[in-house]
Amino acid sequence: MLRVVKFLVVLIILAAVSAFAGYRYWESRLDAPLAVEEETLYEVPRGAGYNRVMADLADRGVIKDEWAFRLLTRLEPEATPQLRAGEYMLEPGMSGRDLVELLGSDRVVTYPLTIPEGWTFRQMRARLDAAPKLENQTAGLGDDEIMALLEREGRHPEGWFFPDTYRYHKGMSDIDILRQALARMEQVLDEVWETRRDDLPYETPYEALIMASLIERETGAPEERREIAGVFKRRMERGMRLQTDPTVIYGMGERYEGRITRADLRESTPYNTYTIDGLPPTPIAMPGRAALEAAVDPEPGETLYFVSRGDGTHHFSRTLREHNNAVNRYIRNR
CATH class of the missing domain: 3.30.1490.480 (Endolytic murein transglycosylase)
Structure with missing residues (x-):
């Protein structure tokens, strides 16, 4: 009997050792x-x-x-x-x-997708279409149909998508990116509007968004944004037309081929601020936060005109005579 017990104990020990060794081998794998x-x-x-x-x-x-x-x-x-x-x-x-x-x-794994400040909704759609591994759910849809998918029926899409770098992974769709960018713009616009000056010539956040898009398209120089906003504010207060070339270009649409003529400046479109009073009916681009902040806090001053120096900055003038001299210097001579 004792021998049987010893044998069983040995078997148990061997089984335990084998199980432990097997477990350790499994863990090592x-x-x-x-x-x-x-x-x-x-x-x-x-x-x-x-x-x-x-x-x-x-x-x-x-x-x-x-x-x-x-x-x-x-x-x-x-x-x-x-x-x-x-x-x-x-x-x-x-x-x-x-x-x-x-x-x-x-x-x-995620991939970056950058929407630059100043781009139009058409440019944004093209970038979304070209993004690798991003599912395209808007192919063949009109802008109105896209806004309906985003639960913003009847809203013009231009300007409503915040320019930024977004990250996506395979399995996400262009609608996912658009939804993020839309929510971001609505949030930033609300935040910025709360900080507005009380003497603005526009009364709604949407009008500030339109103004910010003009500022964004007029300059890439950060230090000029508030001064350009100030020029636009003073022109509106005096009943002067804004006369900003980017609105002419936007109104031309796909007809624009890199330059505008005197005939283009005289052409009547809903966006041509040489022929319409006040702001255009919608934004003309997607403004960033800095342009939005400039729109609600224009720089005080007396300037009413500006012209491009050709290096990304502008010459600002208080009088038409001074402005015409600047045009001769920077545009006609060039």
């Missing part, structure tokens, strides 16, 4: 580095389950012991996350456990 020698992009397809993904990684040679990853679901189910669809970057030195944790995280 999970802790082993992946078979990748450089950063490797891997995509988890939408709807793919854990076992299917592990089998695919084994077929690709990324992992060597598929059984160890399948066993993980039984021995440590809490360590086996629900995989999330998307692209992930596998890196040299990453272990199997790191891999499983990564594929269940939100650390998907």
Whole structure:
């Protein structure tokens, strides 16, 4: 009887040792580095389950012991996350456990998409159409249909999307980016409008947005924005037309080929501020925060005119005579 007990004890010890050794070996397989020698992009397809993904990684040679990853679901189910669809970057030195944790995280590969200040909605749509791995849900849709998708029926899209760099991942759509940019512009416009001066010649945030778009298109020099806003403010207060070339260009649409003529300045369009009084009916571009801030806080002064020096800055004048001299100096002589 004693011999039988001793034998059973030995068997138990051997089984425990074997189980411990097997467990340690299984852990070593999970802790082993992946078979990748450089950063490797891997995509988890939408709807793919854990076992299917592990089998695919084994077929690709990324992992060597598929059984160890399948066993993980039984021995440590809490360590086996629900995989999330998307692209992930596998890196040299990453272990199997790191891999499983990564594929269940939100650390998907993202791509930048930059919308510059002063761009039009048409330019923004073209960039969205060309963005790699961004789903295009607006192809063939008119601007009105897009605004309806964004729950802004009846609103003209121009100016309503904040220029910035946005990040997206595979599986996102152009509507997702548009929704972010729209919400951002509405937020910034509300914030800036709260800081406005009380003597502005325009009464609504939308009119400030229109003014900011004119300022954005007139100059790329940050130090000039408030002075240009001041010129526009004083012209409106005196009943003078704004006479800003970017509105002429916007009204010409696709007919614009790089220059405007005297005939273009005289052409009657809803946007030509040489022929209409006050502001155009909508923004003409997407203004950034600095242009919005200038629109609600114009610089005081007496200047009523400005002309481009040809280097990105402007010469400002108080009188028409001074302005005509500046035009001769900077435009006609050039």
